[in-house]
Amino acid sequence: MELKSTVRSLLQLVPTRVGLVFAIFVPMIFTIIWMTGYSGAAERLDRLHIGLVNEDVQKGAAMAEYVAQHAPFQTEIEPSRQDALAKLNEGKTDMVIVIPADASAEAQERGSAKLTYYVNERNSELVKSVMEGMAGKLTAQLNTVVVPDAKPLPIQAEMVKMNGVSDFSTSMLPMILGFLPYIAVMTMNIQFNLASQILKRQHGRWRLFFARQLLLAAVTVVVPFVLAVICKLFLTVQGSFWQVWGFEMLVFAACIAVTQLAFVLFGNAGPLFNIFLIPIQLMTAGNIISASMLSPLYRHLGAFLPVPNGVQGAMNLVYGGGSLTDYAVSLGLITLAAWGLSVLRIALIKEAPAVVPVQSAA
Incomplete structure (x- = not known):
């Protein structure tokens, strides 16, 4: 009976319920998206x-x-x-x-x-x-x-x-540069959202928003710099240090803007939306299977998401050949669109009026 009471108490907590939703949602969404996206890929050689x-x-x-x-x-x-x-x-x-x-x-x-x-x-x-x-x-x-x-x-x-490329570790670099930033900033924005929830009674929404943007801007500059240094010191990368750093800043900016938008639009359900995008972005990145061989529903989605553009651009940086311009422009447009939608959504939110306690007459 005591164990049953403890289980009931756990289920009454929001984090427990959210954890159960994640346990069900994540494998289900990966299975559905990948099975429908990759279905019949071998029959699309004519593409x-x-x-x-x-x-x-x-x-x-x-x-x-x-x-x-x-x-x-x-x-x-x-x-x-x-x-x-x-x-x-x-x-x-x-x-x-x-x-x-x-x-x-x-x-x-x-x-x-x-x-x-x-x-x-x-x-x-x-x-x-x-x-x-x-x-x-x-x-x-x-x-x-x-x-x-x-x-x-x-x-x-x-x-x-x-x-x-002769080194297998170098062949994995496009995925590291293009995909891992999304996972990193998604996790970071989860924590930033929790921190904002704690501080929202003490600070205005705009002050909190722009304070977060300053921190996110610092991350956008510093982390890509560290990655660029590591890449040039320990791996064979055809692109220059400045190309790697500059392109990776665009990847981080786009990933930050998109994952942040999920919290602005959906609140505490934001992580579910961000996870929903993971299998789509991995599938359309083009490093496992050409995007042209996917089912029509998913074939062109990658152009509007940060990870596919990041992976394809990183391939040009690592292997050489091809132009970064199209991918850089796409990442810039994704960043501006997602950040603009976040600002618009915050502007439309009506703040609840402050509750002033009424003192009873003596």
Whole structure:
């Protein structure tokens, strides 16, 4: 009976109820979002893009046509190897296939030719695996077209990996720079919200809000600086110190603004909203699976969230290649929009009038 009474007392407390809600909500929302988002991803290979360059002006047209018809991807003919690799470097295509000059002649006359496949190491793991497997399959099929009865196969696949890193710890860095700031500032804003609840009777809402902004601004500058120093001292990062620091400040600012907005809009239920965004952001970040292969509902959500922009930008910083501008602009717009909505919501809240105790006449 005493134990039952203690359980009843625990259930009467708000933190206990909130903890139970989290225990139910978190695994449920991760399961629902990931199962619906990743469902059928392997069947969406046709959403991937390859650039095809034909340098064999004599007989390469037949090979190029065969690849364009039989590759299960969207194929675009590129005018030159340089243009195709520039698009691959910027993430606009997922693989580049180059038919070298005199490839068909070398296969028929010398029995030796190479078809060159370029893959960007900053692509998602699934995309890299699919592209490498498809390279071998396409090459084997091309041999039956160019030299039908030749043995051994005269055309061989040459894989060229761009923007590679040798250290596994470095390959994890984009997730550290793009995702962990969200978890860190989400936890921080939980504590700041509790502190604001304690102090709201002593200080006005605007004074509390702007006091928090000063602290958050300090975090936005100092923590990215520390991360940039660590990255440049201990890891191989293609971006400069100033690029890492500046971009990471944008990531922190966007994560802070979004997680803060959740508390402004939903109060104590803010953590639930912030956790709701975690599986969506991890799924659309593009490091596990290309966002173009997700179900249509989730395909474009990442452009409006801080983590996907942070991870994709961090990939450019770590691996090199591509531009940070689009991701930096997106993070800046997310920050301004979320912070502006927070200010608007606070301005619309009506403060309860102060209660003045009435003294009874003696």
